[in-house]
Amino acid sequence: MELIKLEPYEEELIAYSKEIIAYLVTSGVPRQTACDISQDVFLKMLESDIILPPRKMRAWMYRVAVRKYIDQYRRDKTYLQILQREFFHQEKVIEFDHPNYTPLYEAINHLPDKYRMVLTLYYFHDLSVKEMASILHKSISSVKVNLMRGRALLKGKLKKAGYTYEDFNGF
DSSP, X not given: OOOOOOOHHHHXXXXXXXXXXXXXXXXXXXXXXXXXXXXXXXXXXXXXXXXOOHHHHHHHHHHHHHHHXXXXXXXXXXXXXXXXXXXXXXXXXOOOOOGGGHHHHHHXXXXXXXXHHHHIIIIXXXXXXXXXXXXXXXXXXXXHHHHHHHHHHHHHHHHHTTOOGGGGTOO
């Protein structure tokens, strides 16, 4: 296997990248986020075709890295505030007046957590699959699979108890 020989300029960029990562990590940024930001800085540099002397390039890279982290921090903080305001402090349970929904609630409550959670978020909180994936820190496909399996389990439980689809208007 032949090793790739780097130019001095490339070696210097790699050294700056390591410095930026170390700086961000010591500033309290998670390592993976610091690596992502460092990579974004290089991507920005390549996209804009900036050619700077080494003494200015280093300062420019640090400045861009710090700005990128601040932007990401603000975005994450705003997103967290929206989640807390919309999902964790308000009760958004839909109450049905029809007494036939009691068996449905009981059947849902007896499902495994991963199925109960997606069914509740989807049907009673009107969240999309994408929103559920973000909240639950799961992939969209994982949420879709859990939703499908949860529906099947719920249908089986209700059928076994003698209920039909029409009894619940859509579940």
